[in-house]
Amino acid sequence: MDIKITVIDRTGESHQLQAPTDIAMNLMEVCKAYELPVEGICGGMAMCASCQCYILSDHSLGKKSPDEEAMLSEAFHVQENSRLCCQISIEKKLEGLKVELAPE
Numbered sequence: 411m412d413i414k415i416t417v418i419d420r421t422g423e424s425h426q427l428q429a430p431t432d433i434a435m436n437l438m439e440v441c442k443a444y445e446l447p448v449e450g451i452c453g454g455m456a457m458c459a460s461c462q463c464y465i466l467s468d469h470s471l472g473k474k475s476p477d478e479e480a481m482l483s484e485a486f487h488v489q490e491n492s493r494l495c496c497q498i499s500i501e502k503k504l505e506g507l508k509v510e511l512a513p514e
């Protein structure tokens with residue numbers, strides 16, 4: 411099954427993505443598949459913060475792992491609603507998720 415996710419890029423443009431819930435993808439990988447400017451330098455290890463995004467909808471994403479917490483405590487432009495896209499796995503409950511890419 412696919413869910414719909416809205417991603418606002420760094421120019422303010424909104425993109426509708428379809429993300430499959432059954433092949434263990436994370437949001438960083440989905441953004442890259444759509445050629446959005448998410449670098450994912452560390453390959454999804456919560457070690458670079460190049461995939462930082464702000465969660466705009468009120469989905470509950472589950473707690474950050476210690477690695478994600480640690481990375482976000484060192485990254486720039488971090489806000490209350492910051493998360494690392496690579497740590498968000500695509501699941502049914504995220505239907506309608508809306509995020510904005512953080513500045514580079």
Ligand code: FES
Pocket residue numbers: 438449450451452453454455456457458459460461462481494495496497
């Ligand atoms: S891809 Fe590096 S922290 Fe997400």
